[in-house]
Amino acid sequence: MNGTEQKGDIEFYFDFSSPYGYLAAQKIDAIGERYGRHVNWHPIMLGAIFKQTGNSANADIGLKGDYMRMDVPRLAEMMGAPFTWPEPFPISTLAAARAYYWLLDHDADKAVPFAKAVYHHYFGKGVDISDIQDVVLIAEEMGIDGAALTDAVTRDDVKQRVKDKTGEAMDLGVFGSPYFLIEGEPFFGSDRMWQIERFLGKGKTA
């Protein structure tokens, strides 16, 4: 985190509307800690990536969508993670992503706890987080200035930050959520975290 660590960070790409991203978010910091790697959280707009890459949300693919609706709660239960199907689902997570990057630039220590709180509201409690008012309520519970946040998410530079991050992710090959990059090595999906551990355990640069 502070530059004394020479090993590569874990880059964690996710969409706040991705249930598998939520499940991965329960685990990734502990994995980072276990192997002495910092985790950088990058919320992105998966819808924009799907549009450009021709990929689709699982929820939109007939039988695959049916499976996902069964699979996610089953996985959450096996992991001991709270889970409630939110209504509506899926949603646009633009407000939450903009808030995240604004925090990262202005009150960095609160950014990841904020991301976790957003995920917890949406998939843990099943509460809508698509509207800026929802996002502000979550932020204010953490002592963040709601008025400043409300103002920030309408600013062009903050909007652009989310676009840039999403474009950057796509350039790096990110096509879904969760997606991890560690020293250039890609891992896709919440069911591949054992591979991340195996990779870190062997340690390419360790």
Added chain:
Amino acid sequence: MNGTEQKGDIEFYFDFSSPYGYLAAQKIDAIGERYGRHVNWHPIMLGAIFKQTGNSANADIGLKGDYMRMDVPRLAEMMGAPFTWPEPFPISTLAAARAYYWLLDHDADKAVPFAKAVYHHYFGKGVDISDIQDVVLIAEEMGIDGAALTDAVTRDDVKQRVKDKTGEAMDLGVFGSPYFLIEGEPFFGSDRMWQIERFLGKGKTA
């Protein structure tokens, strides 16, 4: 296998052209043995299912296809399974599937070993198995009558068997490969075999 087993069988659906099906095929019989469950192997025509369900092959989805081409050999190496990207890929596996069901009806003990041999040729050695001549060579190495097999795969009842099995799978919700059903509980993907073990370990009917 012989009716003395009261617990539900493991129904294993796969396409011979599915690399993740190949990886799952390395493990599923051992899991069945460990938990006292018989495994029924069901090769199906995933292309026909994709057409009807709107799902797509990973290989056809831009960045996801790129990831898969890296992911499969990495997974195979982690599992210690031989792997060679076959050329051509993907292929129609109609001849191999017809041969499998003909064997199942006429020389049942050879059906699963034949399926394993087909997979080993295609993804282990990278040898094309799309043509009936390829399939006959594999069968003859196992002492199966090549002439009878060549004749069988052109018969209407054998062709219909593959269509029926594929339709039946789709009716059961199968949308990809590998796909498992155990007492109605579905598991999709070669990276969910830990869930199968967990499910069997708890034993709904045990």
